[in-house]
Amino acid sequence: MGELLRREGLYSTDLARIQRKVKEGALQHLAQRPGRSKKTVSEEEYDVLKRELQEKERVMAEMAVELAILRKKTNGGSWER
Numbered sequence: 001m002g003e004l005l006r007r008e009g010l011y012s013t014d015l016a017r018i019q020r021k022v023k024e025g026a027l028q029h030l031a032q033r034p035g036r037s038k039k040t041v042s043e044e045e046y047d048v049l050k051r052e053l054q055e056k057e058r059v060m061a062e063m064a065v066e067l068a069i070l071r072k073k074t075n076g077g078s079w080e081r
Contacts, residue, residue, distance in 0.1 A: 004062065
């Protein structure tokens with residue numbers, strides 16, 4: 001995991017911060033009552049948030065691939081003995 005984070009220029013604290021932000025956002029969304037007006041953001045802020053989300057999704061997809069490879073190597077290695 002550390003190698004993948006370094007390759008992407010991220011630190012484990014970045015990953016923890018992202019997870020915390022996602023959790024906070026989910027809790028805020030769940031706390032909203034139905035029918036309440038939604039907060040609007042400027043088009044510029046929307047574009048920035050959209051790019052950030054796309055980058056995070058890209059990194060998470062790469063991490064998922066790396067994890068699958070590591071799991072396969074680990075599981076495959078135990079069968080070869």
